[in-house]
Amino acid sequence: MDDRGLPRERGGTHPELHDVVIVGAGQAGLALSHELTAADVEHVVLERERVAESWRGRWDSFCLVIPNWTVRLPGAFYGGGDPDGFMSRDAIVRQLVGYAAGFRAPVREGVAVTEVHGDPHGGFRLSTSAGPVLARQLVLAVGGYQKPHHPPAWRSLPDWAHVIDAEDYANPTLLPPGGVLVVGSGQTGCQIAEELAEAGRRVHLACGRAPWIPRRVEDRDMISWIEETPFFAAKVTDLPDPRMRLLANLQCSGRDGGHDLNYRTLQAIGVTLAGHFLGAQNGVARFEDDLDASVAFGDARYDDICQLIVKCLERNGQHVPELPRAAPFVATPVTQLDLSGVGTVLFTSGFRPDFARWVDLPEAFDAMGFPVQHDGSSTAMPGLHFMGVHWQRTRKSATFLGVAEDATLLAERITASVRGA
Template identity: 55%
Template sequence: MAEEIDVVVVGAGQAGLATSHELEQRGVEHVVLEADVPGSAWLRRWDSFTLVGQNHTVRLPGAPYAGGDPQGFMGRTEIAGHLDAWAGRLRAPVRSGCPVRRLQARDGGGFTLETDSGTVVSRVVVLSTGAYQRPHRPPAAASLPAGLPVVDLTGYRNPGSLPDGPVLVVGSGQSACQVAEELVLAGREVVMACGRAPWFPRRAGDRDVFEWLLDSPFFDQRVEDLPTEAARLGANPQLSGAAGGHDLNYRTLAALGVRLGGHLVGADDGVVRLAPDLEASVAAGDDGYRLLRGLVLGVCARQGVEPPDLPDPAPLGRPGVESVPVRELGSVLVAAGFRPDYTSWVQIPGLVDGQGFPVHDDGESVVAPDLHFVGVHYLRRRSSALLFGVGADAAVTATRIANRLGMPA
């Protein structure tokens, strides 16, 4: 017999816990279903993973960072521990080890959730299953020979987890650059198939880049502000929080000995081929730098402060790699971003758009009323999935649910 629960939150990461907190504040009884344990998604990152934003940017409702190192960068186990401790303080039950295998709409309203612990029927459901659900492999990766080990970022733990030999890193965002740096510092030969990602110095003047950008409109950007909806999938600025935080971009990687090439074209005749577009990729990253520089200078103008020194970047000054014999590679690490993955388990036609993002009205599905989303990249703004932005979205959704249930919000 199915268990009946009025409101169910699926996922106990920062989005699900923020939603639970906000529902609790409004007196909405609910249950949180978590496939593993609270915060466990962070533990699936590689061993040396750290936040890119400083610890003080962990501004979760009811669980802001309160440690002794606000300018530092928490590692994956610290982040997971912070979320797990928060879950323990919430009144709503968090059912760990309870993955939802299938969700369907019910005739007449509400939803059926099939879990490993049985069937649940709910009037309202909030999906908070994370912004990074399914690793993306560019189509060209399908041409890589079967005998060459290919690992997605979710399968990488440390340099020793990869087969011996040189590594081809495919990707251009924060994670790709961070892993490429870790590998080359561990003594591995690294070739990088580069895409187009912005970059910015870790610090500008006496402030961290996040402090500048939080004072700018950067994180308030909405999907409709983007040149195209596909821009939602653009890479985050190249940067690192490792070793206390430092600059990380194509120039710093080249200086360490990483061999840079254009984007992955594919493999044939025993050769992996990279496009001759490294110069264009670097130029696109420099355009991103100039855009971010403009935001910083705008902050300075509004606040009436002296702008930091942010000169134009010097030319990279080296040709790109265009081919690598397969026999010279030990493995390929694909770090080309992530895509949403709702349709594999949510059986509601029309739920997502062509890129897999929910089709919604202020966080509520347009095809399934009372099905809500929190923690989706660009759900309401650029910060919607981030540790300092998800709380605002959770509050809006909790208010909407409370109003729908006829409760004071």
């Protein structure tokens, strides 16, 4: 071993070599490591910072939006006393740290992978903060989205505006005084807008197209009803357009035991709703007059889910719950906002893949930056794999609900490849 704790080949002049290198120690990387460990496949997990680092970076009040019973890590399905609750940020971190320790995951924290290249002799060459590493098989488990997305119009904001991304938000007390313009209305945008409004901030929310669900129906969490259907098992090929992979997740909240959270509930607590953010001119933000269309889109997606639940339950002879209808929506959306009274513009408009910045394998990614893969294995680059990618296999792939299935299948494929080499 060298003074960094890394194995060193004879003479200390060559890169270390591993059968499998996993980049990233979140739930996806750890789940795969668990399965490879069980199969006695030699591997290492390189983590830029600490285990579960992406969860550590969420805002202070963050908690899961899907219930605890959906936490299904390989060999460690949720077994706590609150299956219908929603784990806090810190509880999620403790869960993953304990999980890694439980099977002695070969994680090396503080090792950043800065570049990945194909090796001319086969496999992959990684440049890391701890020196070069060679991998016969490489798994990128850094999530599907790594780069905050801003609509192009964000560049029109005045230089004096305090602009941050969701990953920079911790709690209302750390923001400058004044109102807050939240741009983006998926789960994150809605949760932060609600928290800011409850803290007494004047909040404007630039809304887009996002589906929503009620939190509970007949004393069951709505997610448990949806799981009775093929919704979470849907594949990219089931979508009318692959771009729908970027559609926001279902609007609802797990905070304070879980509750409804959507445009109607936000409006009721005083959040001012607007349409899509168009940009700013002379210190005034402008918005598209399309709020009604966005609300109608979300209502239509909720109706789709209701119809799916009814169809599946009736077909199986099961009890069909009384699913609530969308309440009437009446709003007078703002189309302009004087930014002089806004202390912060907070973007929660999603993330995009960013593999191309550090992975020099351009043929492995499509025009949108997503991996060209099937069930987690690259179809363009033998030996390259992915875990935790949105829609890797199904809609649930990037969640705790789907990680065990994906890890088991990918580990079987990698194990066969390593042993057949």
